[in-house]
Amino acid sequence: MTIGKEDKPGAPVRTGDLLLVSYRRSRDAHPESGIAYGGNIIPLTSLEGLTGDILQACDSPHVAAGHVGELAHAAAASATDTLPGIGQVSFCPPITNPEKIICLGLNYRDHASEAGFEPPPVPIFFSKFRNALTGPFDPIVLPRSSHEVDFEGELAVVIGKAGKYIPLEDALEHVAGYAVMNDVSARDLQLRTSQWTAGKTLDTFAPFGPGIVPRALIPDPQDLAIQTRVNGAVVQSDSTKSMVFSVAETIAFLSSLMTLRPGDIIATGTPAGVGFKREPPIYLQPGDVVEVEIEGIGTIKNPVVSET
Numbered sequence: 001m002t003i004g005k006e007d008k009p010g011a012p013v014r015t016g017d018l019l020l021v022s023y024r025r026s027r028d029a030h031p032e033s034g035i036a037y038g039g040n041i042i043p044l045t046s047l048e049g050l051t052g053d054i055l056q057a058c059d060s061p062h063v064a065a066g067h068v069g070e071l072a073h074a075a076a077a078s079a080t081d082t083l084p085g086i087g088q089v090s091f092c093p094p095i096t097n098p099e100k101i102i103c104l105g106l107n108y109r110d111h112a113s114e115a116g117f118e119p120p121p122v123p124i125f126f127s128k129f130r131n132a133l134t135g136p137f138d139p140i141v142l143p144r145s146s147h148e149v150d151f152e153g154e155l156a157v158v159i160g161k162a163g164k165y166i167p168l169e170d171a172l173e174h175v176a177g178y179a180v181m182n183d184v185s186a187r188d189l190q191l192r193t194s195q196w197t198a199g200k201t202l203d204t205f206a207p208f209g210p211g212i213v214p215r216a217l218i219p220d221p222q223d224l225a226i227q228t229r230v231n232g233a234v235v236q237s238d239s240t241k242s243m244v245f246s247v248a249e250t251i252a253f254l255s256s257l258m259t260l261r262p263g264d265i266i267a268t269g270t271p272a273g274v275g276f277k278r279e280p281p282i283y284l285q286p287g288d289v290v291e292v293e294i295e296g297i298g299t300i301k302n303p304v305v306s307e308t
Contacts (some may be wrong), residue, residue, distance in 0.1 A: 018063070019298060020044075020054045020177070021211035022096065023089040031092050033057070036211065037072040040083040046075045054094055055160050055262050058176040058214040093133045093208040094179060095158055100264045101128040101206065102254060103154075103183055105196065107244050107269025114277045119244045123253050128183075128201040128267075136180070136209025136300035141307050142286060143202050146186035149284045149304075152270035153228035153236050153292035155221065156181040157247055158212055159264040166255040171248035174260065177212035178221060180300045181267045182228075182292050187276045187283075207290075208265070210298045218296060221247045225295040226271060231288055238271035240294075 019036045033052050034041040045052045048071060050060055057063065062071055076083060105124040106112040112119050134140070142149050160176025183200065184207070190199025218224070221240060228236035245253070247268060254260060275282035284290065286306040293299040 018217055019211035019213060020057055020094060021209070022054065022092040022094045023084070024092060025084055025089055027090070031096065035072050036086055038076060040076060040085055041089060042072045042075050042083060047071045048075075054212055055158070055176050058158075058212060059160055063214045063216055091135050091137055091209055091211075093135055094212045095208070095263050095265060096133065097130065098133075098263045098265050099261050100258075101130070101132070101267070102126075102264065103128055103200065103267040104245070104250060104269040107250075108238060108242050108271045109244060110238070110242065110272035111270055111274065112244070114272045114274070123245045123250055125254070126196045126200060128197075128206050131203050132201045132206035134204040134207050134302075136207060136211075136302075138207065138302060139204065139305040140182075140184055140207060140284065140290065140302045141204045141305055142284065143186065143307050146189050146199070146202070147283070148187040148276060148281070150185045150187050150275040150282075151228055151230060151235065151284065151290050151292075152183035152185055152274055153226055153294075154181045154183050154267045154270050155224065155226060155240055155247075155294055155297075156208060157221070157251070157266040157268060159251075159260045159266070160215070160262055162259060162261045163255050164259045166252050166260070168248055168252040171251040171255075172215065172221075174251060174255075175215045175221075175247070176262070177214045178218050178294075178297055179209060179212050180292050180294050180297055181265070182207045182290060182300060182302065183267050183270060184284075185274075206267075207292075207300050207302045209300050213297050224297070227293050228273070229291040229293075230282070230284070235275070235282070236271045236273035240268070242271065243269060
């Protein structure tokens, strides 16, 4: 399956077998939710038993039973209106209004080592805000306030069921699904203080998508290949099995501090290979294209442009 227009920086992009997406049919249109299927987008509202809510679809019995493909095929066959092609829409972040975007730091052993730290004894986390979210193929905008913008490919977890003090053994049951995120980071702003948020939550610094793969279709989130490329060159390559704290451990820990709510996004940390620790450092420049690909989920692909 591919997502994106052939004449846009975001295409073609491989995805998982079932991808729940948010999209616009035109620039000024209201966002819709659907399933990327057979080269088209099947609106969720046209599928029996589903509303237009992506989180509800992730938790649907149809998804758990693996029947959504059959429903999508039937809906496509019976559609009275022309279905939008995946090359005819603009893709939005699949979650656009999360209460929380929580990001882990130093959660891959080799990345902690390259940054000069031991693996942390408990998860280190910081926040991005909603202004940072941008679509899976939209531009990363380099701000005038920074000259050291870096890439960080990450597995993103979307919470589907609220919980506090979630037991480790139940943690994955609170996941709606998985997506890809680039935790774009302005290193010169980030490292001015001990709090990293200033360099993390600038506009467009959280490309997210290309959609959500439901939890039922990712049996083991700790066994996924993850790769980041800049202008086609591989800069990060690892497996989620290298995480210091697993997805389940992260959810259990965070829920001991705060209530996790449906739509919350957790970015689970980045592997080694980030730009600012290379010799010489690599920082994003206008004209670059950054891709982050995760096995079984898909690829986001963002051009880099100057704010000016």
